[in-house]
Amino acid sequence: MIDVFIDITLLAFLAITAVAIVRITNLFAVVMLFGVFSLLSAGLFVVMDAPDVAFTEAAVGAGISTVLMLATLALVRRSQKPYYAEAPRAHRPWLPLIVVTVTGSALVYGTWDIPGFGAPDAPAQTHVARYYIENALSETGRAGELSRLRYPGRSHGDLYRGRGRTAVARWATLETGSQDKG
Amino acid sequence: MRPNLILHVVAKFLIPLIILFALYVQFHGDFGPGGGFQAGVIFSAAFILYSLVFGLDTAEKIIPAHWLRVLAALGVVIYAGVGVLSLLLGGNYLDYTLLAGDQIAGQHLGILLVELGVGITVAAAMLILFFAFAGRGRE
Structure with a gap:
């Protein structure tokens, strides 16, 4: 039972981090949040009994790739202009929203055929x-x-x-x- | 780069521990989680920490770039060499059973060598990547 609680907590934090990464325009903060995202994923893998995968996620995702992104950040501007400030006037957010919703629903529909986590007939x-x-x-x-x-x-x-x-x-x-x- | 005493002391304390942990992950990989890839990444992290604290030029004096290229190739040669060796001994590619007297010793030796190759290549490749990114700022 505690597994489910930890899963839900970690996944909620993952979702919050992902939204924050999209919204924040300070690239330094975004790089740090990418590291947080990797660390949370690593925790999730440990809960799912995959320490080997968690190990790799923590070492590569939270470690090396953060350093590489920081090295890149040293070469470019620190902040990004908000997208809506550069977007053309005729920009309509509805079409991308529909496309994303349909694709996401199709992916969720696809998971119905996948055997359950740890199912013996997988x-x-x-x-x-x-x-x-x-x-x-x-x-x-x-x-x-x-x-x-x-x-x-x-x-x-x-x-x-x-x-x-x-x-x-x-x-x-x-x-x-x-x-x-x- | 302005010298920073606390950073230098902490880094000098941490780097040997990181390298020791990398070696543990490398050679304990056949009993627990870990293995060549993770060990290589941790090993390169120690050198990346060193070059972040002490500067890129000092780090490149310790591991010159042409060495890294040789090491990256050497790991692949070890990996493929084990495979070809088992071919020459009359088995399939990467069939460790024939490498030593009995099957269990052969499996152990084979996986140790292959993981060593993976570890060397991954560590060298990660450092090449880091130096390629970090070195661009100097131009």
């Missing part, structure tokens, strides 16, 4: 995960099997021992969904 659990769960220990000498999805031999033994196979299988879902991160 493709990640029925495809190679079963092979890893059954054979990783005998083939690699490692108790945790899930990271064999990416690298044979890597494991998360503490997770395996502490939280059991459900957590491992949930992790596998997350890892397959975020292979580009690592």
Whole structure:
């Protein structure tokens, strides 16, 4: 239950940060807020049992990319003119609003077909995960099997021992969904 | 850059710890969360902190740009070399089983080498990126 509460809190803060990033015209503050956004995402990944992804998000998102954006900021102007001050007179906000709303609804509609978070019949659990769960220990000498999805031999033994196979299988879902991160 | 005593002392205290943590993430990656990519990023963060505090020129004296290019290529060579080695030993590309006497030792050695290659390349590439961005201000 506490997981749901933390999820909702973190997601609310994410939404507030995103709106603030769009509204604020001081670019220095925007860069700092990008760092906050990454840190909040990292916290969310930890709650969803994906410390590996959280690790990458914190190191790259909150660390390196903030520094790179600050280095860029040193070369350009500090603040941005508000968009509405430069927009042409004939600008109508309704068309973009409709496009964004329709696209967003289509994406939400698309998620209805995705199996639930940690569902046992999700493709990640029925495809190679079963092979890893059954054979990783005998083939690699490692108790945790899930990271064999990416690298044979890597494991998360503490997770395996502490939280059991459900957590491992949930992790596998997350890892397959975020292979580009690592 | 005006010298700032507190910043210098804190940075000198933190940098060894950051590098130690990067090495932990690198070589403990087969037991816990982490691995070559994260370790490389943390490792480069230590050098980025150094160049932020002590200046870009001092940092480039420690790691010259042509070294970084060599290191970035070296990591890829290690990664691909492990793959080609297992090909030459008669297995599939990146099949670690044949690298050592038995399967478990082979898997361990293989993943250690591959992650080392990943770590070296990522650390070098991150530093190249940072120097490319930060170095433009000097022109």
